[in-house]
Amino acid sequence: MLITKGDTLTFKPAENKPDPEPCQPLNEVIKTTTLGQLADNTSSTILNKVKDLNSNVDMSQIEVTGNPSKTGATIAAKDGSTIYSGSVNVTFTISNNPSPDLKDIHGLFTNGASDLNIPEDNTSSEDKAIEYVKGLLKSQYQSMVGTKLSITASKNENEMTVDVMADAPIQDDSVNINLKDHISFTGTIKNRGEVINYKLADIITGGLVIDVPGGKLDMDVILQQINNKLKAGFEGIIDNRLNIEHRGNNDSFYLKVLKSFDFDIKSGTDAGKVAHFDQGDSVQFTFNLEN
Numbered sequence: 001m002l003i004t005k006g007d008t009l010t011f012k013p014a015e016n017k018p019d020p021e022p023c024q025p026l027n028e029v030i031k032t033t034t035l036g037q038l039a040d041n042t043s044s045t046i047l048n049k050v051k052d053l054n055s056n057v058d059m060s061q062i063e064v065t066g067n068p069s070k071t072g073a074t075i076a077a078k079d080g081s082t083i084y085s086g087s088v089n090v091t092f093t094i095s096n097n098p099s100p101d102l103k104d105i106h107g108l109f110t111n112g113a114s115d116l117n118i119p120e121d122n123t124s125s126e127d128k129a130i131e132y133v134k135g136l137l138k139s140q141y142q143s144m145v146g147t148k149l150s151i152t153a154s155k156n157e158n159e160m161t162v163d164v165m166a167d168a169p170i171q172d173d174s175v176n177i178n179l180k181d182h183i184s185f186t187g188t189i190k191n192r193g194e195v196i197n198y199k200l201a202d203i204i205t206g207g208l209v210i211d212v213p214g215g216k217l218d219m220d221v222i223l224q225q226i227n228n229k230l231k232a233g234f235e236g237i238i239d240n241r242l243n244i245e246h247r248g249n250n251d252s253f254y255l256k257v258l259k260s261f262d263f264d265i266k267s268g269t270d271a272g273k274v275a276h277f278d279q280g281d282s283v284q285f286t287f288n289l290e291n
């Protein structure tokens with residue numbers, strides 16, 4: 001532009017644009033890198049498992065780079081990603097039987113038990129791992145647990161293993177399973193919260209009196225009233241780890257711990273911590289027989 005005498009120039013101050021947010025290193029987002037057993041090592045299978053174990057990751061911003069091996073792969077931020085940077089290595093194993101015979105014990109499970117990994121959120125205790133694996137059973141076989149099927153869990157410092165075994169032959173239109181057929185699920189143990197020793201009396205609120213309408217003892221009513229008295233965070237603790245005992249007294253009963261166990265506290269002041277209950281601990285309730 002030609003500027004001549006008499007022209008007036010107006011200068012606008014430069015706009016102050018905020019600095020772009022720094023990208024988050026990918027290893028701070030993908031924290032669970034042990035993927036367990038996979039059906040294959042294709043990029044889609046690997047990324048699906050990464051998403052399952054790291055729900056907060058934005059899948060549109062990452063990709064598998066290079067050629068995955070049979071035991072691992074590299075996940076990297078895509079070129080031009082606006083939120084992630086860098087890469088992270090993940091490890092896994094490939095199933096020796098990617099297409100199982102669904103007439104055997106695999107056929108008891110949804111998706112043919114093609115994924116034998118226990119997610120980290122379900123490895124904090126043996127009971128929680130067992131409940132996860134039991135939930136994978138097809139609905140028609142869940143009632144067989146304890147009769148024709150046994151589910152047991154064991155752990156070492158870093159790994160949880162859940163074994164499912166046929167305690168009797170199972171034959172129907174879908175499966176033909178022999179005695180002692182079994183399958184194992186494994187998972188990396190989640191870092192546990194602080195363990196606190198609890199007594200059953202510590203988790204009961206609102207007194208130890210159970211109202212019995214009509215003066216008729218009904219176990220469903222009793223259990224419902226006990227559940228209503230549970231301290232916040234202990235919902236779901238009333239299961240086969242606890243037993244109700246009468247000790248020759250018709251107007252009272254005991255809630256007793258059959259075997260020592262740990263329970264993940266879900267809410268309240270101790271949320272995220274682990275409550276430990278010792279075998280034999282009990283609390284006494286009395287009945288209020290309402291006529």
